[in-house]
Amino acid sequence: MMDNNKLTDFELQEKEPSASETILVIDDSPTNLEVLHDTLVNAGYEVLVEMDGFSAIEQVKTNSPDLILLDIMMPKIDGYETCRRLKNDPRTRNVPIIFITALSETLDKVKGLKLGAVDYITKPFQQEEIIARIQVHLQLRKLNLELDSQKQLLEQRVQERTAELSEAFEELKRVQLQLVQSEKISSLGQLVAGVAHEVNNPIGFISTNLYHANQYVQDLINLIQLYQAQFPSPGDDIQEYIAVMDLGHVLQDLPKLLSSMKLGSERIRGIMQSLRSFSRADGVKKKPANIHEGIETTLMILQHRLKAQIHRPMIQVVKDYGDIPPVLCYPGLLNQVFMNLLANAIDALEESFLISNLSLENKLQLIKNENGEMIEPQILISTILEEENVVIYIADNGRGIAKSVQNQIFQAYFTTKPEGKGTGLGLSISYQIITEKHGGTLDCVSAPGEGTKFIIKIPLNG
Ligand SMILES: Nc1ncnc2c1ncn2[C@@H]1O[C@H](COP(=O)(O)OP(=O)(O)O)[C@@H](O)[C@H]1O
Ligand SMILES: [Mg+2]
Incomplete structure (x- = not known):
């Protein structure tokens, strides 16, 4: 039944x-x-x-x-x-x-x-039995196939979601990084702007007073010379004092001393000016700016790092500026890029001179080109207008970058420098500033031992 x-x-x-x-x-x-x-x-x-x-x-x-x-x-x-x-x-x-x-x-x-x-x-x-069994298995197979395709779909979805999530995570890291960095820079910028402002007034007094002091000193010198002409024999005491104090030398040296003080105060003024313009906060909108001014300001701030050291000669900076109209940009951010690239170039040149424990003379022997001429540590900065783009080259003849790491240098936290020295953030931030903020490109060409060249390209009109 x-x-x-x-x-x-x-x-x-x-x-x-x-x-x-x-x-x-x-x-x-x-x-x-x-x-x-x-x-x-x-x-x-x-x-x-x-x-x-x-x-x-x-x-x-x-x-x-x-x-x-x-x-x-x-x-x-x-x-x-x-x-x-x-x-x-x-x-x-x-x-x-x-x-x-x-x-x-x-x-x-x-x-x-x-x-x-x-x-x-x-x-x-048994015909019925055959059909019955066949139906069951066909049904099972259909369900299996469905299950398989569901499984595949699910796997694909999981993969897609994983990719989306890891992309979102990367984005989050980048945004965070940028926030931290811009926070640091804006607080540093405020500090620098504050200091520059504070220094500005006293340095103003000094240079105006130096101007008057110079006048007075000139008058006094003239007066002394008049006295000497009118009273060639002022008596033994005065003659002796003149000899001891070496009046001749003082009269010669005092104006030189004053003019070097004037030069010094002007340098301070210049540096303060650079600091202020370097650290100025960018508004939300791009504005036209002189690219060369930005580069010069940055160089001024890095001046002390270019000077000769015990272990290496001075770093030459060779400039080849093209005729560039004002560029619509965030000048403060671009200064940050120049700073990062120039500081890296200086680091690379330093490292070239630290390759061995040789004396400076012997190291200089090592750094020669194929004609036997000595290669001086050098940074070449050139700018050129190419159609609607401004192209800025920052090149150094330092140690170069190993092929194996060339595709990593723009990654956040990638550094070959010892802890405390490198953060590995300079290039990744520069990359973001150039590509995302300015719609440009940042490329690197390098070969070990043959130096490094960074190429910044940004649209002239934003
Ligand atoms: N001009 C250069 N010459 C040689 N190596 C460079 C140069 N610029 C960057 N690099 C390499 O790229 C790495 C990442 O640079 P960066 O992002 O500025 O981080 P950091 O300078 O803190 O290491 C450096 O550690 C260095 O190995
Ligand atoms: Mg760096």
Whole structure:
């Protein structure tokens, strides 16, 4: 009774099998093939038949069925071997295989299932049973395929999300970095601007007073000279004093002394001016600025680092400025870029001179070009207008950059400098300033031992 009910269920389902499902029947007995063929066609399936394992394997390669019915006892290769080969081929691995076996062969059924078959049907055939089993496995296969594609979709989504997240994380790191850096710079800028302002007044007194002092000293010198002309013999005491104080020298030296004080105070003024313009806060909008002024200001601030040291000669700065109109930009940010690139160039030149423990003379011997001429540590700054872009080259003849790290130098926190000296932030921030803030490009050309060149390109009109 129960069995009958089941059969009825299957019969009901049997009325609507999916039209496109294809079943391959592999059997060497024409009688079996015929029975199976008719049964399956009647049930609405597409049916392919093969009479031996080899041709079946070939057939399946080009024409993959949804399910295979496979006889065990066949000439050439038997059903087990056919099954093994189908399961080894990634193209056919997932096609469900149902063995056809004689009722008695219990052990063999187990062998078939172990080889990867999903089920078996027994001869002589019970049509309803065949259809029922086939339907179950086709359904299972459909669900499996769906599951697979869902899984793939899910994996893809997970991958996409992971990529999105890591991108967002990188962005967050960059923004954070920029915030910290601009915070630092703006507070440093405020400090510098404050100091410059405070120094400005006293230095103003000094230079105005120096002007008057100079006048007075000139008058006094004239007066002394008049006295000397009018009273050539002023008496022993005065003669002696003149000799001891070395009046001649004082009269000569005093004006020189004053003019060097004047020069000094003018330098201070200049430096303060540079500091103020270097540290000026950029507004939210770009404004036209003189690029060369920015470079000069930066050089002024770095002046002390260019001077000769015990271990190396002075760093020459060679400038080749083109005719550049005002550039629409954030001048304070650009100064930061110049500062980073120039400081790196100086560091690289320093490192070239620290390559060994040789004396300065011997090191200078090392740094020669192919003509035997000594190569001086040098930074070359040139600017040129190229169509609507301003191009700024900052090159040094320092140690250069190893090929292996050239693609890392713009990454945040990448540094080859000892702790405390390098932060690894200079270039990554410069890169952001040039590309994101100014819509330009920042490139680097370098070879170890042949120096380094950075190329900044920004649009003239923002
Ligand atoms: N002009 C240069 N010559 C040689 N190496 C350079 C030069 N500019 C940058 N580099 C390399 O790029 C790295 C990253 O530079 P940067 O981002 O400014 O960080 P930091 O100067 O703090 O190390 C440096 O550590 C250095 O190895
Ligand atoms: Mg740096």
